[in-house]
Amino acid sequence: xxxxxxxxxxxxxxxxxxxxxxxxxxxxxxxxxxxxxxxxxxxxxxxxxxxxxxxxxxxxxxxxxxxxxxxxxxxxxxxxxxxxxxxxxxxxxxxxxxxxxxxxxxxxxxxxxxxxxxxxxxxxxxxxxxxxxxxxxxxxxxxxxxxxxxxxxxxxxxxxxxxxxxxxxxxxxxxxxxxxxxxxxxxxxxxxxxxxxxxxxxxxxxxxxxxxxxxxxxxxxxxxxxxxxxxxxxxxxxxxxxxxxxxxxxxxxxxxxxxxxxxxxxxxxxxxxxxxxxxxxxxxxxxxxxxxxxx
Amino acid sequence: xxxxxxxxxxxxxxxxxxxxxxxxxxxxxxxxxxxxxxxxxxxxxxxxxxxxxxxxxxxxxxxxxxxxxxxxxxxxxxxxxxxxxxxxxxxxxxxxxxxxxxxxxxxxxxxxxxxxxxxxxxxxxxxxxxxxxxxxxxxxxxxxxxxxxxxxxxxxxxxxxxxxxxxxxxxxxxxxxxxxxxxxxxxxxxxxxxxxxxxxxxxxxxxxxxxxxxxxxxxxxxxxxxxxxxxxxxxxxxxxxxxxxxxxxxxxxxxxxxxxxxxxxxxxxxxxxxxxxxxxxxxxxxxxxxxxxxx
Numbered sequence: 010x011x012x013x014x015x016x017x018x019x020x021x022x023x024x025x026x027x028x029x030x031x032x033x034x035x036x037x038x039x040x041x042x043x044x045x046x047x048x049x050x051x052x053x054x055x056x057x058x059x060x061x062x063x064x065x066x067x068x069x070x071x072x073x074x075x076x077x078x079x080x081x082x083x084x085x086x087x088x089x090x091x092x093x094x095x096x097x098x099x100x101x102x103x104x105x106x107x108x109x110x111x112x113x114x115x116x117x118x119x120x121x122x123x124x125x126x127x128x129x130x131x132x133x134x135x136x137x138x139x140x141x142x143x144x145x146x147x148x149x150x151x152x153x154x155x156x157x158x159x160x161x162x163x164x165x166x167x168x169x170x171x172x173x174x175x176x177x178x179x180x181x182x183x184x185x186x187x188x189x190x191x192x193x194x195x196x197x198x199x200x201x202x203x204x205x206x207x208x209x210x211x212x213x214x215x216x217x218x219x220x221x222x223x224x225x226x227x228x229x230x231x232x233x234x235x236x237x238x239x240x241x242x243x244x245x246x247x248x249x250x251x252x253x254x255x256x257x258x259x260x261x262x263x264x265x266x267x268x269x270x271x272x273x274x275x276x277x278x279x280x281x282x283x284x285x286x287x288x289x290x291x292x293x294x295x296x297x298x299x300x301x302x303x304x
Numbered sequence: 305x306x307x308x309x310x311x312x313x314x315x316x317x318x319x320x321x322x323x324x325x326x327x328x329x330x331x332x333x334x335x336x337x338x339x340x341x342x343x344x345x346x347x348x349x350x351x352x353x354x355x356x357x358x359x360x361x362x363x364x365x366x367x368x369x370x371x372x373x374x375x376x377x378x379x380x381x382x383x384x385x386x387x388x389x390x391x392x393x394x395x396x397x398x399x400x401x402x403x404x405x406x407x408x409x410x411x412x413x414x415x416x417x418x419x420x421x422x423x424x425x426x427x428x429x430x431x432x433x434x435x436x437x438x439x440x441x442x443x444x445x446x447x448x449x450x451x452x453x454x455x456x457x458x459x460x461x462x463x464x465x466x467x468x469x470x471x472x473x474x475x476x477x478x479x480x481x482x483x484x485x486x487x488x489x490x491x492x493x494x495x496x497x498x499x500x501x502x503x504x505x506x507x508x509x510x511x512x513x514x515x516x517x518x519x520x521x522x523x524x525x526x527x528x529x530x531x532x533x534x535x536x537x538x539x540x541x542x543x544x545x546x547x548x549x550x551x552x553x554x555x556x557x558x559x560x561x562x563x564x565x566x567x568x569x570x571x572x573x574x575x576x577x578x579x580x581x582x583x584x585x586x587x588x589x590x591x592x593x594x595x596x597x598x599x
Contacts (some may be wrong), residue, residue, distance in 0.1 A: 016358030019389060019557040021396040027557065028389035041361070044517060046352045048388055050345040057341045065385075065394045076371005086367045090360075093343055094314060094323035098350050099360045100315040138403070147326045209569040220337060223329030262322065295408050 025052035072216055078213040088215040091115070091261040092224075106242070109151045110300035114247050114263040117233060119172040120164060122152060124186035130285065132200035133187040137203075139168025141290040144271075145198035148191050148236060149298045155195025156299055159238035162188050163199065163229070170207030184271035191238075200284070203272070203291045204230040206255050219260070227258050234297070241299040248295050268269070270295045311468035316367060352543035366509055370539035374453040379413070383401075386410070386556040387519075399575050400539070404446045405527050405595035409542045409558040412528060414467040415459060425580065426484075427495035430476040434463025434500075436585040440493035444593045450490025451594055454533035457483050458494065460526070465502030486533075495579070495582040498567070498586045499525040501550050516554070521555050529592070536594040565590045 028048045035041035060068070078085035090096045096115050104113035115178045127133070134141070148159040164186045166172050175186040189197050211219060219226055231247040249256060253271040275281060276289040282288055294302035314322045323343045352465035373380035383458040385391045391410050399408035420592045422428070429436070442455040461467050468479040484492050504515060514521055526542040540554070544551060546564040553568035570576065579585055 017552055018559055018561050019392055020560075021393065021400075024389050024393045024396070024557075025542055031519055031553065032517045035516065036518060037516060040516055043353050043355075046349050050349040051388060051390060052393060053395070054341050054345040055390060059397050060338075061399055062393055062394060065391075069379070069381045069385065072367070073371055073379070074373045076368055076381075079371060084364070084368070086364045086371075087484055091347060094319050096344060096360075097314055097492075098316065098319045098347060099357060101319070102350070102354050103357055105316075168529050221332060221335055222327045223332065224326055225332060227515055241397045256452060257312055258326065262319075263313075263340065282338050 010247055021056075023082055025049050026051070028073065056117050059300075061096065071218070074214040075165055078215075083210065083213070085213050085215055087118070088209055088213070089218075091209065091220060092215055094262045097262045100245075104242075107151060107300050107304045109298055110242075110304075111244055111246060111297045112265045112267050113232045113245050114265060114268060116235075116245050119166075119174060120233065120235070121174060121183070121186060123276075124162060124164065124188050126188040126190065127199070129189055129192075129196075129248055130189060130200065131166075131189075132175065132201065132285075133163070134167075134202040135184045136167075139202035141286045141288065142201050142293060143284045143286075144201060144232065144291055144293045144295070145196070146295040146297065147195045148238065149195060149296055150241070151298055151300060151304065155191070155193065156238045157191055157195060159187060159191040159194045159195070159197075159241075159299070161191070161197050162235040162237075163201075164233045165204045165206055168202050168205055170205040200240065200286070201232070204232060204250065204254050206230050209260050224260065225255070225258065227255040228256040228259050228261060229264065231263070232293075236297055236299065238299060241301055242304075244297060244299055246297075248293070309581045316351075319566045320344050323347070324545065326555060338391065346537050366513070369509040373510075378508070379513065380508050380510055382413070383508070384506055384513075386504065387510055387514060389557045392557045394592065395540075399537075399540075402446060402595050402599045404593055405537075405538055405599075406541060406592045407562050408540050409560060409563060410556065411431070411530075411540050414469060415457075415528065416469060416478070418483060419457060419459065419478055421483040422494070424484060424487075424491075424493055425484060427580075428460075428480050429457070429462075429495065429497040432461075433460060434497035436581045436583065437496050437498045437588060438493065438581075438585055439496060439527065439588045439590070440491070440580045441592065442490045443492065443589055443591045444490060445531065446595060447594055449488070451533045451536065452486055452488045454486040454490070454492075454531055454536075454594070455483060456486070456492050457530040457532075458496075460496055460499045461502055461529045463497050463500055463570070465500040465525075494529070495581070499527060499545065501525050501548055504555050519555065520550070520553065522550040523554050524550040524559065525586075526558070528589065531592055531594065533594055537599075538594055539592060539594055541592075543588070545552075579591040 027189050029045045075085045100115050148156040173180040206227045206229050207224040230250040230253045236244040248270040250272050270293050273292045275292050324340045327336050370380045395410050443451040468475040501522045501524050503521040525545040525548045529541050531539040543565040545567050565588050568587045570587050
């Protein structure tokens with residue numbers, strides 16, 4: 010009897026091995042593999058941190074508060090994942106692109122299915138608020154050929170940093186959302202409003218953690234895109250205003266160098282008229298390069 | 305401007321460094337250190353696991369469900385910590401003992417302050433249910449000398465595996481709880497009931513995870529102790545029944561080899577009478593060795 014007991018009891022030294030060994034009968038091989046990695050890193054982290062019992066309880070209460078903050082409308086664990094860079098890491102792992110293809114970034118919580126399909130050049134800013142913006146460019150393959158029939162689903166926050174769904178009754182429905190389809194030349198263009206930085210929701214445990222870490226909750230101004238075309242990988246990404254005050258410190262780490270656009274301020278009356286505006290506007294040009302499945 | 309943008313953007317390769325770098329202004333040095341370890345291991349784990357986006361969302365929903373399960377009466381994140389061996393690891397780190405001293409194990413959620421102080425030999429089993437048990441032994445220092453005036457706070461589940469607080473109105477208040485104080489000889493003895501294994505609460509996300517991992521939710525039969533004496537380290541521990549069917553697979557990893565007691569079944573009428581029982585009983589003998597602060 011003492012011999013069977015001799016092996017297998019938990020000690021500070023063998024802790025991860027003992028816990029992982031307990032899963033030997035797991036039916037789901039993937040779950041077993043995932044839990045082994047989680048337990049190994051969890052125990053290694055605890056051994057490095059050497060938390061006091063008070064610190065451990067503080068961590069338990071942080072997770073509990075984060076769970077209690079989650080509702081149908083608020084996902085505080087996703088915010089935690091976002092602000093710790095985990096969401097972007099998962100995005101990067103699942104969207105490795107061949108050289109030359111546009112890079113992805115996170116979808117975010119504000120995409121709405123069923124936005125209206127609009128003709129090229131349409132103004133998605135339905136309330137004329139803010140500084141007008143024209144966005145144009147091409148959808149290309151990695152060889153530089155135009156992609157015809159690409160579906161471009163675009164959405165953005167308004168000049169105050171709010172999406173329509175955050176201001177129901179204040180912004181018109183489907184404000185700053187549109188779906189466009191490229192022709193043979195692969196070109197797209199539409200009108201919108203110069204976006205502004207905005208904070209992620211910071212009135213919960215994650216906001217409290219950010220403050221304790223000396224971090225701000227802001228995302229730099231950006232436009233969201235989902236671009237789909239037959240035979241190509243779906244591209245979920247943003248383009249960013251490089252002059253935004255938070256461009257180097259996005260709270261969710263979504264910025265990539267290749268996704269910095271150029272926002273040119275245009276006050277020349279001829280160009281204003283040609284773009285269909287009645288006042289100075291921001292001109293943004295950005296080409297997207299799609300990869301083919303398995304490329 | 306491009307040069308400043310060049311460094312510091314998040315990539316799959318530098319992800320942990322970028323996230324950790326964002327905490328450079330944290331006022332709390334300990335929090336900063338803890339978060340660096342957490343982020344490093346979190347990112348390393350994600351890179352090893354390479355979760356799909358569906359798997360990542362499953363993890364988010366598991367944490368959310370675990371948070372939603374927490375109430376004033378139920379702490380599902382502590383159960384998660386327990387079943388992943390984290391609670392025992394934190395206990396081990398915070399209770400390293402000198403050679404020869406009794407080892408600690410987790411407190412558990414069923415300790416109640418204010419249990420009655422009883423004379424040595426008292427029967428803490430107030431409802432006479434189950435098989436009687438006598439527990440005796442000595443409180444010693446690491447040199448083997450008796451410790452006088454040690455306060456022994458003991459509690460246990462009943463013969464069906466329930467604590468009094470789990471069966472209010474069924475078990476008498478303070479059933480199977482007592483506080484004893486040693487005399488000059490350091491000896492203690494009291495009567496109780498042979499404990500039985502019991503499951504941790506398994507009707508939530510943690511129970512579901514255990515089932516998916518092919519694990520059971522049981523803790524082997526044990527008695528809880530808090531032993532305190534002036535000038536000595538407080539000892540929070542259990543003793544275990546080595547013949548319990550779950551002794552080698554405690555769901556919370558609380559068993560240590562040094563905490564296995566011996567449960568001897570006694571049917572000799574003279575010994576039964578001497579122990580103050582009217583039927584066969586289990587005789588348990590266990591000495592506890594206390595360490596001195598800084599020993």
